[in-house]
Amino acid sequence: MRIGIVGRPHVGKTSVFNALAQSNAVVGDYTSNKQYNLSTVSVPDDRLEPLTKVFQCNKMVPATIDYIDAGGTTQSARNPNVDRPDNLELNAGVLAELRTVDALAHVVRLFEDETVPHVDGNVDGERDIESVNLEFTFADLQIIEGRLNRLEKLLQNQKTPEYQNEFRVLETYKQTLEDGKPLRSLEISDADEKLIRGYGFLSQKPLLLIINISEDQLQDIDNIYKRFSDFETQEQTAVIILAAQLEMEIAQLDPDDAQIFMVEMGLNQSALDRFIQTSYQLMGLITFFTGGEKEARAWTLRKGQTAVEAAGLIHTDFEQGFIRSECINWKDLTECGSYTQARSKGLLRTEGKTYQVQEGDVLNILANPTN
Numbered sequence: 001m002r003i004g005i006v007g008r009p010h011v012g013k014t015s016v017f018n019a020l021a022q023s024n025a026v027v028g029d030y031t032s033n034k035q036y037n038l039s040t041v042s043v044p045d046d047r048l049e050p051l052t053k054v055f056q057c058n059k060m061v062p063a064t065i066d067y068i069d070a071g072g073t074t075q076s077a078r079n080p081n082v083d084r085p086d087n088l089e090l091n092a093g094v095l096a097e098l099r100t101v102d103a104l105a106h107v108v109r110l111f112e113d114e115t116v117p118h119v120d121g122n123v124d125g126e127r128d129i130e131s132v133n134l135e136f137t138f139a140d141l142q143i144i145e146g147r148l149n150r151l152e153k154l155l156q157n158q159k160t161p162e163y164q165n166e167f168r169v170l171e172t173y174k175q176t177l178e179d180g181k182p183l184r185s186l187e188i189s190d191a192d193e194k195l196i197r198g199y200g201f202l203s204q205k206p207l208l209l210i211i212n213i214s215e216d217q218l219q220d221i222d223n224i225y226k227r228f229s230d231f232e233t234q235e236q237t238a239v240i241i242l243a244a245q246l247e248m249e250i251a252q253l254d255p256d257d258a259q260i261f262m263v264e265m266g267l268n269q270s271a272l273d274r275f276i277q278t279s280y281q282l283m284g285l286i287t288f289f290t291g292g293e294k295e296a297r298a299w300t301l302r303k304g305q306t307a308v309e310a311a312g313l314i315h316t317d318f319e320q321g322f323i324r325s326e327c328i329n330w331k332d333l334t335e336c337g338s339y340t341q342a343r344s345k346g347l348l349r350t351e352g353k354t355y356q357v358q359e360g361d362v363l364n365i366l367a368n369p370t371n
């Protein structure tokens with residue numbers, strides 16, 4: 001899973017990135033538009049350790065999330081119908097990276113600090129949300145218009161149903177964007193989703209708004225949450241409040257000190273834990289497990305994905321040669337202590353290709369060798 005961290009300049013993107021990735025990328029050197037930071041973090045999962053006992057193995061392989069800290073966007077908000085920019089401010093390389101992510105995390109500055117000027121003159125969270133949304137709208141419109149022009153030419157020569165269909169779909173999207181709505185507001189059929197997947201439209205990606213507050217604002221966190229909670233009523237949008245600078249410092253402490261510090265600050269979960277929980281919910285992700293004599297391993301799927309899709313994630317051969325899967329909930333398995341016990345208690349189920357994998361399932365995929 002890949003998540004792109006975006007936002008206006010100097011709002012704390014790199015600080016959030018460091019808090020989540022527990023890394024040390026340089027903050028405050030105003031990296032906008034020049035480069036981006038990449039990091040892979042493990043998704044902490046307490047269920048792996050008991051599973052290593054069942055599988056009698058020593059190694060745990062957690063699921064991972066890749067973060068991309070994309071640098072800032074630099075111009076202020078414009079109305080798409082009045083003032084179209086010729087060139088977008090996120091540079092092409094960063095945009096191309098962002099098109100491949102599964103979700104966007106937009107860092108919104110709420111902390112006040114005179115030494116860190118805001119490019120738009122003052123701190124205004126709602127304005128920044130609007131302005132970054134517009135940025136995504138422009139970027140998507142630019143792609144759609146380019147493709148519509150191309151399709152028009154193609155359709156003059158060949159009126160294939162495929163081109164006609166694509167033209168129709170993209171026209172609807174264009175209209176949606178021009179009406180000021182993001183593409184994530186549309187219900188998109190599976191067929192259309194396949195058609196447009198390759199474009200990686202930014203306004204279609206699930207959106208996590210990260211409200212970046214100062215340490216002092218922590219006492220006002222309930223009111224701040226209320227202020228932004230309306231955004232959660234929008235499709236595929238979630239809000240999370242972080243004190244990025246503080247949480248970045250905590251992430252750099254050793255775990256025992258971090259724990260003490262968090263209790264003092266009244267934080268009951270680390271930034272990473274809250275971020276992961278919220279983004280899994282937002283994106284409808286679930287975790288399943290596999291195990292063997294070498295390792296116990298956690299994997300990420302979308303809710304509704306099937307056993308054969310899970311098999312494909314593990315190995316393409318498993319997908320092609322899929323016969324069936326043995327399946328058991330992780331808790332049932334760890335309580336039984338072994339597969340033999342689980343089987344004798346009748347807790348081990350056999351599931352076919354179309355079985356929808358459930359949160360916490362442990363799968364043992366049986367497949368024919370393919371070559």
Ligand SMILES: Nc1nc2c(ncn2[C@@H]2O[C@H](COP(=O)(O)OP(=O)(O)OP(=O)(O)O)[C@@H](O)[C@H]2O)c(=O)[nH]1
Binds near residue numbers: 011015027212
């Ligand atoms: N007071 C205060 N300063 C913060 C907070 N979060 C970030 N900063 C400071 O704001 C400045 C910018 O933070 P960064 O994390 O580098 O912001 P950014 O969005 O990555 O900036 P660019 O990459 O330049 O767009 C740094 O000097 C940070 O120390 C905060 O919660 N409170």
Ligand SMILES: [Mg+2]
Binds near residue numbers: 027031069
């Ligand atoms: Mg930065």
